Amino acid sequence: MGRPPKFSRAQVQNAALVLVDQHGLDALTMRNVAAELGTGPMTLYGHVQDRADLEALVVDAVFSEVEIPTPAPDPATRIEDLCVAAWKVLRRHPHAARLTLTRRTDAPSALRLGELLAVELGTTTLTGRRLLVAFRVLLSLIVGSIESDLAPVDPGDDERRVSVTESDYPALAALSASSARTTPEQLFRDTVRAGLVGVLPQASPDNI
């Protein structure tokens, strides 16, 4: 009974994600989200506990977009596909991805994804500590790659930006040039494959 809500929690989630995607993380304010929904700031608190909860909602929205790939025959390929799927979604939402890095990701959709990866790894010959290390490696590769790719996400800053091409860091500059010659997805796939080689006994480095 009582007065009917003007919008649902899911609508808050959508509005927040759209706002972050279009105008960056700084635009994620209670007032902006409320305005997007055509209401006052305090109305949000009926659907969301506080600002941290709103951020968690955005993170959850991002991971909810992950589409579980159709299982490949090879276990290694299945794992790789799963990692790439997660990576793709995070790449599609670069601003929101920063939230993923900062917050503890206890969003249900994120946990579900982690569980899926853990289960997939469990179907291999890995057990115990080796299994744990494998999981950490893959998770780290996803998170770390996103972090590396995120670097140029911030616009402007042309003044402050330090040029790596300068002669101070020749090895870094060479790597930077090398990375410019590939697509980010291919680079990530190779990264995950390398990780799998180190982690799965049966994976062979031939196909790199």
Next chain:
Amino acid sequence: MGRPPKFSRAQVQNAALVLVDQHGLDALTMRNVAAELGTGPMTLYGHVQDRADLEALVVDAVFSEVEIPTPAPDPATRIEDLCVAAWKVLRRHPHAARLTLTRRTDAPSALRLGELLAVELGTTTLTGRRLLVAFRVLLSLIVGSIESDLAPVDPGDDERRVSVTESDYPALAALSASSARTTPEQLFRDTVRAGLVGVLPQASPDNI
């Protein structure tokens, strides 16, 4: 000539890092740092461009603490030691480490560290794309491990926290239990070693 500064930029850096270490990231405000130095908020702007610059200063302070390990005979061990050194420092400053994940790390000390890692990798047989992938793998493993370790950094939240031990995520729960049986450092070492196995042809998985 002119009026002498009351404190140096380095003092601002120190005060900011101490503040973050002791009272968390939320305590990193212009006013708090200024108070720590016994002055008004606006005085800071003589030494720091804006808040983002202050954060960059903290990140730089953290990476400046990395002590370059004495080179081991084995290249793989040298690389591993370098990664562990970086990881240790980030672990020593868990709150500041969050800044590292969010901001673009263009701090000179961070670039210097990356350059060192790139140079070290360059002494192996790796070249071109393999070299790039190796670099990305190691960097990702550091960043990703820090992100995983950072999870319980936030205090409180006992209400909101989702228990992974619940039966919803059995595979994750098993991994969580498994990780409780090791020290974080050993887990990170094993993670890096696994990464090296996948990346360096000559590294053998025997010593895991």
Next chain:
DNA sequence: TCCCTTTCGGTACGTTGTACGTAAACTACG
């Protein structure tokens, strides 16, 4: 119809980053 429950939304307070203006402290020159 009246009440009870739930949600809406306006007002308001404390805190944040920082633009602006003025006072203060030093050097150099006459």
Next chain:
DNA sequence: CGTAGTTTACGTACAACGTACCGAAAGGGA
């Protein structure tokens, strides 16, 4: 020794933020 010039310090002030509080509005059950 004073005066001009230059650099820094710092108080005031404002917009925007998160959110506590509370009356108004809207619908269901008696």
